[in-house]
Amino acid sequence: MSINAKALLAGLGIALATVAAIALGSSGLKHFDPALTGYAIGAIMAAFAVGYRFTVWAQRPPSRLYFKRGLELFFRRAPTPHSKPETQNQKLSALPIPYGAGTLGAALARNFVAQEFIRRRSGYRWIMHLCLSGGCTLAFAITFPLVFGWIHFESLATDAEMYRVMAFGIHLDTFSVHSAKAFLAFNALNVSGILVLVGLVMAGWRRFTDAGERATQTFSEDILPLILILAVTATGLALTVSYHFLAGRGHHLWAIVHMVSVVALLLYIPFGKFFHMFQRTCSLCVSRYKKVGDTGPRAHCRRCSTDFASAMHVTDLKLVLDQLGFDYRFSGERGEVHYQDICPACRRGLLAINQGRTLGR
C-alpha cells in the first residue's frame, strides 16, 4: 500500500492542530490532567487517522466532484424555471453570496441533528440511532474538553463545597456541589451512558432477529462497533458504580480498562462503520446539487426523450466515468452516443432487445 502524500499532510495537520488546541486550551498544559494522557494520545492518533482516511476518500473522483460542485453551488443561485440558462462554468460573482446557506442549514438540521431520513426508513432504527448518536455525542462533548484541559473545575479556597467552572482559563460559572446543577454536571456522562445502553439493546436485538441484517452483516463492520461502544459504556458506568456503591473498590482497574476501551473506540473510528459520520458530509453537497439540478437544465433520453436527470448530473457522471477508466461510448457511421445519454429504463429494454436479436427472436 502506497502512502498518499496529500492525505499524510492532512492527517499530520489535523493531529498537530489537536496538539496545539490542547496546549493552548489548557493554558500551556497548566490545566491538563496527566492522568488523562492516554485519552489525549488516543485522540491525537485518531485525529491523524481520520484526517488521512477522509482525504484519501475525498480524492476519489465521485467524492471529489461532489465536494467541488457543492462548494461551487453554495455560491450560485438555484435557477428557476424562468431564469436564463446558465453554463456549468459560469463565473462566480465578485462578492460570493452564500445562496446555498439555506439548503445547507436545512440539510444539517434534517440529516445530522434530527436524522429525519432514518425516521422515514424505520421508526425503530430512528430511536435506536438517536440514542446511540445522541449518547455518544454528549459523551464526547463532555470528555474531550475535560481531557484536553479546556474545561476544569476548581473548588473555592474559602468554601470547598463551591465549585468554579473554568473554560479556556475563563470563569464560566460557580455552583454548590449539592445543587441540581452539580448533580446534572457530574452525572451527564451517566445519562449519556444510559442513552447509549438503550440504543445498544435495540441495535443488538435488531442484529440478532432481523433476517435481512443477519444475512448481510459482518463482524468488523456491524458487530465490532457495538462491542466497542458497549465496552466503553459498561466500563464507564462501572466507574460510577465503583465510587458510588463500592467505596471505590476496583476503581483503579476499571479506570485503566475504560481508558483502553475508549482508545480502541477512537482508533476504530477512521477504519470502520463510524466513519460514516464523516462520509455523510457528502450528503450536504448532494442536497444542494439536487436542488440546483431540479430547477436547472434537464437531460432527456436519446432514445425515448424522457426527462430522467439533471443535465449537470449526466455531464458530471461522464467526467467521473472517464476518470474511473470506464468508457461507455458507442460510435458508428451515424455518430457517437454516450450510454449516459440513455435513460435507465431504456437501458433495461435495450438489454432484452439485444439479447433477442442475437437469438433471432
Added chain:
Amino acid sequence: MIATATENEFFLDPSRCIGCQACVQACGECGTHRGVSMIHLEYVHRPTGVQTAPVVCMHCEDPTCAKVCPADAIKQDDNGVVLSAAKSRCVACSNCVLACPFGVPKMKAEIDLMMKCDMCYDRTSVGKKPMCATVCPSGALYYGPRDYIEKHRREAAVNEFQFGRQTVRTKVNMMTSPELTALPFDVLDFLPWEDKDFDPFALARVRDGAPDAANSAVWDEPALSQRCSGNCTCH
C-alpha cells in the same frame, strides 16, 4: 455470515419472459428487500408489442455502481455479489442509478436510500434460490447448476457484455446464441437519428410472424408525441 453457495449460478433469458409478474411479487418477500420489489419487469417496446423482460442485477465483476458511489456505500462480497447500498452511508445521490449499464439500482426517494437486487442474499447465502427464480414459470429466470442449463437449453450462457468500448463481465449469465462468447450490445440502431426517424415497426419486421405489431393509430396518441419540455440541452 455464510458464504454464497458457489455451485449454483443465475441464468437470465428475457426472451422467455411471459410477463406474469410472479417475479415482481415474489421479489419483495425476500428478507433483505423488506417488502420492496427490486426486480424490473420492462416492456421491451410497448408501442409495438407486449414482450416483457425481467432485469435483475447482473453483479458485475467490476461494478460501475460501486465505483461511482461517492460514499463507498456499495460493497461486493467475496463471491462477487454486489449488495444494496449500506444504509449508514448512502447519501441518495443517484450516481449508481444513472451509471449502471443495466439500469438496475432503484432510488427510493421517500427513504433517501438506493436499493437493488442483491440476489436475495439471505437466501442464496444459505444455498436457496432467489425468490424470482423460485417462482418464474417460464425459465426466464433460472438459478441452478450450469450442467442443467447446458443440457436443457439450446442457447448458450455468456457473462460478458460489450457496451460500446466498455467490456462488462458479470456474475449473472445471459442466454444467447451458442456461437457467441459475449453479448454484443447495440444502441445506435435503436435511436431516432436526425436524418432518420426511429421506425417503431423495425423491431416487428425482423421478427417473423410477430403478433404484436401495433396499429399505426397508436402514434396519434398525444402521450407518445415529443415529450421534451425544452428545458434541456438536447435542443
